[in-house]
Amino acid sequence: MTRWPLPPPMQRALILAEAAAAAGEVPVGAVVVRGGEIVAEAHNAPRELSDPTAHAELLAIRRAAQALGAERLEGCELWVTLEPCAMCAGAIAHARIGKLYYAAPDPKGGAVEHGARVFEQPQCLHRPEVYSGMGEAASAELLRGFFAARR
């Protein structure tokens, strides 16, 4: 069987998630793309950076805003290996990210299709288009392996 290849930004996000795991961080990777080009990328790094806000998405958004010299990332896409939490979903809305692609759902911590459902709140000022599922198996396997090794 030939599997359809993952889009390059999700392939890259998965590689970043693997790098996170190798560094002892929960394996999540994120990439910001504009016009088909990667603007910024990050992996989860709260331990390395002593920063509870250093989730992959938040770091990638901050780096992209720095790279573009703009507070808003209009026309940008965010590709991430796990459903964003409330903090990261809020950051995605503040940054005016146009499209959000995430691989695996996160029933325990996600806030897009679970929990706080940040983009579904009537007060939410910006809702990205949301696409999920591409790369789900690979992302879930990375997370399972990471947590299994720590038990």
Add this chain to the structure above:
Amino acid sequence: MTRWPLPPPMQRALILAEAAAAAGEVPVGAVVVRGGEIVAEAHNAPRELSDPTAHAELLAIRRAAQALGAERLEGCELWVTLEPCAMCAGAIAHARIGKLYYAAPDPKGGAVEHGARVFEQPQCLHRPEVYSGMGEAASAELLRGFFAARR
């Protein structure tokens, strides 16, 4: 009439909010306190920093974690002049902030007693004790003045 004075951390947060307004940023200030001492502080600065995540709370939390060299701010309090949004409420939970004090409610963007109600989600891993209202009038007046001057 003698008014009861505001606790010093909220007085300081309001001064930071004024500094934000003077810099052309939405007037919100935040202070992290541990054992009665200020560990870190910040005002809203997304424009100055070209960073959509640079809300007062998020900056203060990041700076406190840096100052303490720890990913978690257990035993710390966060004092902020406005009800935190979903992004900042999520960061407060991730940082394990023990007590949250905020001055003014924010029906449009708040996510503590409005909208996403982040701490009320069953999946929320950490809920701070929440106290609101101290300094509400002063904070609301700063915000009103800021937005009135921009219309």
